[in-house]
Amino acid sequence: MTTEPIRVLLADDEPLYLDTIRVLMDADPGVEVVAQAGTGRAACELAARHRPDVAVVDVRMPDLDGIAVTRHVTALPDPPKVLILTTFDLDGVVYETLRAGAAGFLLKDVAPHRLLDAVRTVAAGEALLAPTVTRRLIADFLRSPAPRRPHRPLDRVTPREREVLQLITRGLSNTEIEQALHLSRHTVKTHIGHLMAKLAARDRAQLVIAGYEAGLADP
Missing domain, CATH: 1.10.10.10 (Winged helix-like DNA-binding domain superfamily/Winged helix DNA-binding domain)
Structure with a gap:
């Protein structure tokens, strides 16, 4: 039985980086890039038009940032899984990105095979939360002077x-x-x-x- 390729939307405002990961994914028969965008607004429009399985989104983009894009595309019917590309100097946005509905995030200097693995992971409905990245970024953010977020009650949890x-x-x-x-x-x-x-x-x-x-x- 033939497995359909994972349909991917790429969104990044750096043309060279965008072209690089496009070439990487085009070389994998299990992945099909259905659209690419250079701005946040274009990413939202293309996600609604092409209905990708996964949206790989840079957190820094013109018009709308990665958080706003994530919030928009995860509200679509049958929404794509969102994989955010970020860097260590963006600790403050990781929490809000996950809150917006991202399935995970990677550093932009990740090895090519790890990026492809990440696309497959989130497409399968799992989250990409590497302990070495996730715990550090979220913990650093929650230790910041920003007001503490309200705790979600666990009274129904065994x-x-x-x-x-x-x-x-x-x-x-x-x-x-x-x-x-x-x-x-x-x-x-x-x-x-x-x-x-x-x-x-x-x-x-x-x-x-x-x-x-x-x-x-x-x-």
């Missing part, structure tokens, strides 16, 4: 689900959670599904945010 959420918040993968709590893969996935339903989370990225809001990342 003790075991709370344990799973805490490990997700700390950046552990499903396999690491299985090992830490001595649970089967099916059980871990079941707990994660329950957490998403109870906390109204779109994906794993939103669970990380819920965990930080609930104080589960605090020492």
Whole structure:
């Protein structure tokens, strides 16, 4: 059975970088670039027109930034998964980007094969939340002088689900959670599904945010 390629929208205001990742993805038969945009507004229009599976969006763009683009395209019917490209000096926007509905983010200097892996990961409905990046960026932002965000109540969450959420918040993968709590893969996935339903989370990225809001990342 033939598998349909992942349909991708690229959005970046640096033409050279945009062309580079376009060439990379065009060389992969499992990925099809259906559109590319150089501004945030164009990204929103093309997402509505082409209905991609994944939108790879630079956080810094003219017209609308990556946060606004994410908020717009994730509100579309059958929305694409959004993969944000960012840099270490953008700590303050990561939290809001995930809040807007991004499925994950990568540093712009990521190795080419990692970018392709990331597209496949978010297209499959998982979040790309590498512990070495996610925990540092979000934790740094939440330690900033900005007002503390209100905690999302966990009153409907069971003790075991709370344990799973805490490990997700700390950046552990499903396999690491299985090992830490001595649970089967099916059980871990079941707990994660329950957490998403109870906390109204779109994906794993939103669970990380819920965990930080609930104080589960605090020492």
